[in-house]
Amino acid sequence: MEKTPPFETPLGRAAALITNPALPVDAMMRILRAVPGAPGEVEYLRAFSDELSARLATHEDPALRMLLGRAPGVTGPQRALLVADPDPAVRKQAAYGPDPTDFFRLPRSPMPAEAYRVVLADPEVAVRLRAALSYHTPDDVRAALTRDPEARVRREALEELERPPRDVLAALLDDPDEQVRVVAERRSQPRDTAKDLREAADPDPWIRARAARDGHLPADVVARLVADPDNRVRVAVSMRPELTEEQRAAIDYHIDPSDRIQPPTWVTDATDPDIVRRCVYSAHVGLRRAAAYNPKLPPDLVAVLAEDEDFIVRLILTESHPEPPAAVLLDVVLRSEFVTRFDGLRHPNFPRTGLTHLADSSDEVARGLVALDRDAPDELIARLARDESLIVRRWMARHARLDPAVLAAFLDDPQTVKSALNNPHLPPEYIEATLADAGI
Structure with a gap:
């Protein structure tokens, strides 16, 4: 990617205009055509207007059309403008979307159903393959890709399906391609409990911590991990879903404000309101942090976490929930010491009065x-x-x-x-x- 000229130069000053919120789209397009590195500046805009998206989608330069396909600020419907592009490379980028370089801070951005119907019928195998691999592709589309005429697409779509439906697995067990059958057989196998037990006894505490999060561990193994000599393991086992608040409190674990904790998916992906509420009101700060990652928290529970005594809970809430309260957005900007400190400034809820x-x-x-x-x-x-x-x-x-x-x-x-x-x-x-x- 070309570098943007220093802003002290005429070209650099022109490029600096790119992020002016009032810059007319016509002026922006002129800058994009003329200034080396300017597309790189545009790629990281927080939001793209529909007018800008339409202009980029029909631009004669495929590099600018690809920019529309990979920019994190582009919505799924805006990216969908590219699914019928004449250039297969552009269609590949549209099918894949922005790269989830920060898993918990980049929301999924699927395209509309009609756009995926176009992708599923794309004549280029590479386009359909990128859709199978995309973090943004909905599960129903990925399941449809397991019926693709190309074996590579079927195999990757099955690999990426988190919970393959039984009918999908049953069909692929008889797939004409051997590699697809191998994946289907592996995904159909019951868990290797012996391997689970070996992991729980591994000398590496990171592996034991991973095992401690396994929902299939026998109760006696869980009881052993509760007294593990490594705090990381005790933290992991303390966040198991079957434990009561009293059982969690009895575990000798500690979580410092700066500790990075892997949030359990049974909390971050929970849709059961009772589970979410239990975690929001838990005395376990790790569970409250995990709940803050859940983008489907109802407003009353968002309000509870916005007042949480743990700063990291409030920080995660601003980064993960679509509607964080104005007060907590301001608090994070004022108090955060992380590189993401100013990310909340462009959120619509950030206060624009009373400052x-x-x-x-x-x-x-x-x-x-x-x-x-x-x-x-x-x-x-x-x-x-x-x-x-x-x-x-x-x-x-x-x-x-x-x-x-x-x-x-x-x-x-x-x-x-x-x-x-x-x-x-x-x-x-x-x-x-x-x-x-x-x-x-």
Whole structure:
């Protein structure tokens, strides 16, 4: 991927306009055609308008059409615009979608049913194969792919099905392809309990911890793991679904705020309201963290976790639930020490009013957040635009009601120009002049 030119150069300044929320789509398309590296900037936009998606889907450059297929901010319906693309490489990307590089933070983004019908009939084996492998493909589509005329597609679709239906397995046990039959036979076999027991006694604590999460372990083995010398194993066994709160409390485990815990799927994928409620109100912080990963939590339980004493519970809630409360989104931005600290800023629920009380904070990030308050008084905006902190001045350079003279000064300052180029009230004539300077 080509690098974007430094923003101090005319081409770099033009590329910096890409993330301006008010940039007209026509201007964006001109920048994409002319600036090396600009497509890489667009790929990480949090959201794509339908107009931009339609323009990219019909662009003559297949690289830009593929961008629409892989960008995390593109919705399934927007990606579906590509399923009939003349270029098989573009259709492959559309069938696969964005790569789930962060499993718990990238929501599944399936395409509409009619789009998958087109994919299932695609003449290119590679397109159907990518659909079989995609993290975003719904189970019913993957099950349909087990009937594909190509053996590789049938085999991969079966491998990726988490719980293959009995009729699917029965049909594939008689498949004409030997490798498909081998997979079907393996997926049809009952669990190897001897292997489970060997794992539970393995000298490696990571393997014992994995075994401790196995729902098929005999009770006597679970009882042995409860007293395992390694805390990771005791944490894992303490989150088994059959335990009562009293039994969990009797286990000698500890979870620090910075500990990374693998959340059990019986919680993260739970749809039973009683199971979810039990975990939300559990004294076990690991179960509450796991519940926060569940995107189907009802509003009353979201409200409970938003007040949880464990910061990681609140953080996970903002990253995993589609409707986190405004207060918890703000709290995470103010308190988080993780690289994902600012991810919640573009969430529709992030507060856009009531932030002026942060103007006198000793934390420069907190003062900068005032730039997001659409009701902030003009005099406060002017004051923070002169703040001693460069971080605060960069935040204020984006404020929609910034005095035009101050905005002009920010545009002339190499330290603030990139932020100022993202001001939604950037004069149209300045945008055109910037593009003209870059020869666009």
